[in-house]
Amino acid sequence: MNWTGREITGGAGDALMWFDLLREGGELRPFHPRLRLRPAEFAVAERPADYARLYAVxxxxxxxxxxxxxxxxxxxxxxxxxxxxxxxxxxxxxLQWREWHRNLVTVTSLRLMIHHEVWHSFWYEEMDELVPVFDHPRRGHYGLTAAFSDAPRLGLFGPYVLSILLLAEYFSGRFEVLTSEPGFRRWHAEMTGGIPAPG
Known part of the structure; x- marks a missing residue:
């Protein structure tokens, strides 16, 4: 699925904004999504992404x-x-990626919510593994895959997925792990014109 140059540039700027805000401990401003949330839950972002599930038939x-x-x-x-x-x-x-479609992904303090005919919730506590994908950042090829013990692997792809990943890892308590990964450091250096740290 193709993304425009404007979306690719917008996705990179959005991810840099979230990275700076989360790193500096800035205030997360909640908004009201279209779905009722749990009492202690709040939504902070809604971004487009290409959605897919990994399974065989x-x-x-x-x-x-x-x-x-x-x-x-x-x-x-x-x-x-x-x-x-x-x-x-x-x-x-x-085994292959199936059910491709583009969606808005709502990021909350407890889950990722995706609406495609019905709402799907992907709870951070049920994610066994959350893997970032940094492939050709200048072309907006970011992704994340999430593994679950009892469901097919989730894949989200596109220029805004890095923002979704940063927020999901922040709420899961793994923000520092993500941002210290060599792939993320290379991405950040390329986007800001810096020199990537060794490793």
Whole structure:
């Protein structure tokens, strides 16, 4: 899914703004999202992202047999069709990113909320692992993947995802870990014109 140059530049500026605010202990200003929150929960940002889930599907295909004595060209046609159906089914059975769509992601103090036909909540406490992706920052290729013990891996991608990641890690108590990663330090140095720290 493509993002405009303006969105890529806006995403980088947004992430730098959140990084500076969180690093300096600035005030997070809550806003009222479209969904009711828990009593101690508050929302701080809503940003666009490409959403996907990582999973495989059960593969099924129908094998069409040819009666004995049928024209050899029909045998060959059935074999070719059977091979194509099997190949498509096997492709579907591979673990891959699925359900792609662009959404607004609401970041709260307790979860990420995504609306696509219905609301989906991804609670920080249920995330076994939250992995940042820094791939071609100048083109806005950021991402995060979140692993869960009982659900397919979540993927969010796009120029505003770094803001979402910074906030999620802040609320999860892992902000310092994220911002000390070599990938983040390289990104910050590239965006601010600084020299990345070694490592």
């Amino acid at each position: 059960d593969a099924e295909w129908t094998h069409v047999g040819s009666p004995f004595g049928l024209d050899p060209f029909r045998h060959a046609g059935h074999a070719l069709a059977n091979g194509g159906r099997e190949e498509r089914a096997m492709r579907d059975a591979v």
